[in-house]
Amino acid sequence: xxxxKPEEIEELTGDxxxxxxxxxxxxxxxxxxxxxxxxxxxxxxGDTAKRSAWGLPVPVYAISLAVVLVFLGAVFLLGESIWGxxxxxxxxxELNQSKPAPNRVGTGLAGNQQPVGPNTDGQLPxxxxxxxGTNAAQQPMFDKRNPxxxxxxxxxxSIESAQNNAVQLVPRGFDQNAMRQIPRTGGPSLxxxxxxxxxxxxxxxxGEHLKVSSVRGExxxxxxxxKAGDMIAxxxxxxxxxSTTFAGSIKAQSVTVIRGGKSIKLPLSVS
Amino acid sequence: xxxxxxxxxxxxxxxxxxxxxxxxxxxxxxxxxxxxxTAFAEVVCRYxxxxxxxxxxxxxxxxxxxxxxxxxxxxLYFAIDRYHTEFAFSTYLYRIxxxxxxxxxRRRKRRRLLSLTGLFQNEIDEGIDFEPPDQRSxxxxxxxxxxxxxxxxxxxxxxxxxxxxxxxxxxxxxRSYDEIAQILGLGLGTTKSRISRARGLxxxxxxxxx
Numbered sequence: 001x002x003x004x005k006p007e008e009i010e011e012l013t014g015d016x017x018x019x020x021x022x023x024x025x026x027x028x029x030x031x032x033x034x035x036x037x038x039x040x041x042x043x044x045x046g047d048t049a050k051r052s053a054w055g056l057p058v059p060v061y062a063i064s065l066a067v068v069l070v071f072l073g074a075v076f077l078l079g080e081s082i083w084g085x086x087x088x089x090x091x092x093x094e095l096n097q098s099k100p101a102p103n104r105v106g107t108g109l110a111g112n113q114q115p116v117g118p119n120t121d122g123q124l125p126x127x128x129x130x131x132x133g134t135n136a137a138q139q140p141m142f143d144k145r146n147p148x149x150x151x152x153x154x155x156x157x158s159i160e161s162a163q164n165n166a167v168q169l170v171p172r173g174f175d176q177n178a179m180r181q182i183p184r185t186g187g188p189s190l191x192x193x194x195x196x197x198x199x200x201x202x203x204x205x206x207g208e209h210l211k212v213s214s215v216r217g218e219x220x221x222x223x224x225x226x227k228a229g230d231m232i233a234x235x236x237x238x239x240x241x242x243s244t245t246f247a248g249s250i251k252a253q254s255v256t257v258i259r260g261g262k263s264i265k266l267p268l269s270v271s
Numbered sequence: 272x273x274x275x276x277x278x279x280x281x282x283x284x285x286x287x288x289x290x291x292x293x294x295x296x297x298x299x300x301x302x303x304x305x306x307x308x309t310a311f312a313e314v315v316c317r318y319x320x321x322x323x324x325x326x327x328x329x330x331x332x333x334x335x336x337x338x339x340x341x342x343x344x345x346x347l348y349f350a351i352d353r354y355h356t357e358f359a360f361s362t363y364l365y366r367i368x369x370x371x372x373x374x375x376x377r378r379r380k381r382r383r384l385l386s387l388t389g390l391f392q393n394e395i396d397e398g399i400d401f402e403p404p405d406q407r408s409x410x411x412x413x414x415x416x417x418x419x420x421x422x423x424x425x426x427x428x429x430x431x432x433x434x435x436x437x438x439x440x441x442x443x444x445x446r447s448y449d450e451i452a453q454i455l456g457l458g459l460g461t462t463k464s465r466i467s468r469a470r471g472l473x474x475x476x477x478x479x480x481x
Contacts, residue, residue, distance in 0.1 A: 015474050015481050016474070019473055019474055020442055022477060022481070025420070029333060030324070031319040031320055032337070039315055039344045
């Protein structure tokens, strides 16, 4: 054993030397023979305690994680089915009540008298040509892409970047769930002003012309070059008249305005 | 198994020469770090006696000393990677034991437990001897020695903690001043001062045996 004896020579008085001898004369106690066995047992207990505190077996963690994920998934799906199925109906109804389209043709929800329910045969509303609008039947009625891809507009509605640089406008509250609940006997038709609102353009008809009263800054309309005083002649290939209505969404690459007597085609720019 | 070979060894190894022992201690620690259970058993076997005796003299309770002694080696086992071989191994081990003993004594005070030691200590840790005089006549030599040892133990137990640890390490465990200073985490001057003070207190209590 190292350092068992003092190396320094210490000068002690007589009493101190006697005291030292007295203390040295004390019996030494020793540890019992099973000392190491008990130490080993305590070390093992320490290991066990550590494992129980921090080292749960991996399957326990995996099973716990799986259970939590399944639970969260079930809650999400349940909430989606309940919340999503009832979400679109009042929104569409509100649109039709508060902003009825002039000279609406194809009144899918006219008077809210027709029953609203799921489209059981799976056909898209408007696909049978009941929705008015010059090319409404050709427009996709809803987009199946991830809603997270939509660029929300502060003025309402949303703008989705579509293929071929086209811009797809979806009015606020008008979503896939709502489309599914429209009976096939009548599809929705919405005035063009609602879609323009999604572009950040405030416009109203003056006679036969749709005149822009204001353009919200940093909106798609603003970035595309639409200015107050312009006359909206067409969105995409669809000419705009007071009787023009659209189905649930519009896919367009440009908006045509009449400015200073000249027709200007402005490409829509989302970015 | 290592246990079978080491339990019978006792504490006799503590009588060997210092340099050889030190090297041997370090070699055993290195082997223990590599997972050699036999080496750890040898370390325990070599130091269980001194550590248990030191703790017994420090806290005055054999069962408690035994428990803390075992805990000392458990702590050593789990912290063996933190031991640096430039220091004496015994210093490291005694320091673990001392810290455990001090913690136990503080715990006792907090819980206001009356131990055998506490019965003979007042608030300022000065010893008061309540031992009645021995009226027996013509005791034989063994009884005299036993009685004397009991008085000595009592006098040590009555010392304040800060004096008891250094005097036990110095006079009973025969540690050097430098090593005691390292074990207790004190300066060399403070260590010597406390040992001197402890000697003075013990001389007062044990004057009749000097």
